[in-house]
Amino acid sequence: MAQAHFTDAEHGSAEPGRPESGDRRLFGGHWRGDRGIWRRGIVLACFAVLLTLTMLFHSRIPNTVGNLGSLTETFLPWFGVVGIPVLLVLALLRRSATALVVLLLPVIVWLNTFGGLISDKSASGGDLVVATHNVNAANPDPVGTARKVAASGADVVALEELAAGKVSAYTTALASAYPYHAVEGTVGLWSKYPMSDTRPVNIRLGWVRAMRSTIATPKGKAAVYVAHLPSVRVKLDAGFTASQRDESADALGAAIRKEPLHDVVLLGDLNGTMNDRSLNAVTAQMRSTQGAAGNGFGFSWPARFPMARIDQIMVKGADPVSSWTLPDTGSDHLPIAARIRL
Numbered sequence: 001m002a003q004a005h006f007t008d009a010e011h012g013s014a015e016p017g018r019p020e021s022g023d024r025r026l027f028g029g030h031w032r033g034d035r036g037i038w039r040r041g042i043v044l045a046c047f048a049v050l051l052t053l054t055m056l057f058h059s060r061i062p063n064t065v066g067n068l069g070s071l072t073e074t075f076l077p078w079f080g081v082v083g084i085p086v087l088l089v090l091a092l093l094r095r096s097a098t099a100l101v102v103l104l105l106p107v108i109v110w111l112n113t114f115g116g117l118i119s120d121k122s123a124s125g126g127d128l129v130v131a132t133h134n135v136n137a138a139n140p141d142p143v144g145t146a147r148k149v150a151a152s153g154a155d156v157v158a159l160e161e162l163a164a165g166k167v168s169a170y171t172t173a174l175a176s177a178y179p180y181h182a183v184e185g186t187v188g189l190w191s192k193y194p195m196s197d198t199r200p201v202n203i204r205l206g207w208v209r210a211m212r213s214t215i216a217t218p219k220g221k222a223a224v225y226v227a228h229l230p231s232v233r234v235k236l237d238a239g240f241t242a243s244q245r246d247e248s249a250d251a252l253g254a255a256i257r258k259e260p261l262h263d264v265v266l267l268g269d270l271n272g273t274m275n276d277r278s279l280n281a282v283t284a285q286m287r288s289t290q291g292a293a294g295n296g297f298g299f300s301w302p303a304r305f306p307m308a309r310i311d312q313i314m315v316k317g318a319d320p321v322s323s324w325t326l327p328d329t330g331s332d333h334l335p336i337a338a339r340i341r342l
Contacts, residue, residue: 034095041096044087045103051083052105055113059277067242073275074308077117077297080110120295122322126339127219131326132158132267132313133335134228135170137186142166145329146173152326152337156215157190158267160228184211187226187268193217201225201255203248210252210268214261219342222318223261227252227268245271246278253281256316263342264316269333271310286314289338293320300325300334313338 054061058076061069072079084106091099131154135145146169149157157178159170167183174181178190184200185208194216201210210227229249232242249270256264266286272279274288290298290309299306306325311333313323319341326335 037095037097039098041091041094041099044091044094044096044099045101048087048099048102048106051079051087052109055079055106055109058275063278067278070242070272070276070278073277074273074310076273076275077110077114078307080106080114084110114297117291117294117297121293122295122324123293124321125341126321127342128156128215128217128222128265128318129154129337129339130156130158130224130265130267130313131335131337132160132226132269132311133326133329134160134269134311134331134333135162135329136331136333137161137163137166139163139166139331141330142169143173145331146170148327148329149335150174150177152335154337155192155217156224156265156267158224158226159188159190160186160209160226160269162186162188182211182213184208187211187228189213189224189226189267191215191224201227201252203227203229203251203255205230205244205248209248210255212255212259217342220263221261222263222265222342223259225252225256225264225266225268227266227270229269229271232271242272242278249279250281253285256282257285259316262317265318265340266312266314266316268312269310270312273308273310274312282314286316287320289313289315289320289323289340290336292323293338294323298323298325298336300336302332303328303334306334309336311336315340318342 058072061072063069087103091103131149131152133149139145162183171181174190178192180195181190182195182198187209195213198213200208201212203210212223212225215222215224230244232245270279274283274291297309299309300311301308313336321339321341323338326337328334
């Protein structure tokens, strides 16, 4: 069989009839022998640096224009998940050693920031299983949704976005497993254990979307908060509209800070992720069960293709033991559950 040769007439380096080494024929060209591999791909390298700086200094991106900082933080994990593979493919196609080396920077930053979420941190044990679910006001099957959430075996269940005409359907479906319950506005709490001191929480909306109750568990009392913070929107003319949610988060954080009980649990749809600095009033004083005891990112929205965890179970005083996402119920959110130690 005839064998192709690279000659000095073609490249001015090899002897006539002498084949180049295998590492010079990578990608059908002169990968190692090409002097331009360090000069090409400078633009790609710049994009890799920009990606690194975005993930590293996301908190410095201002919210003054369209809440751009909060929008970036909402989908921050995806910057690496999408950006790094795209830049990798382009760097290989461009045969740029410079771009490949610089690409290590965003890889290191992403792993340092989110690598801990990939591993399974769940453990056995725990004193209380809790679950929360935004059931969607337009839910066509409230009974089926309630039963699916109850199937998690949760001792305490919080539901958000309860339509007034469907509250009785949820209550009836959950009555046998949860003898104690209370509904305040559009949020509700169902419990296997006695509830007391139940009241709405003012989060500056003009209507009730948050509540608080004391649950008398076998291990002692715990304050359980349920909240549904205002929705956010992304508009071309206004950017990430989240000012009303941010004000409600501040009010919710203030209420939790004043809570006298040692063990505090927050359940609900916060319409924001743990990375969003606008939720600092809450996140600075509480721990995410998913971050501390989950397996993976635990994205909960949208249900058909979850891209962000905007539904949260957070604790203060208590310790997270495990955290997981429940199956689709027909809502636009996935329910989530956690086991905690009081």
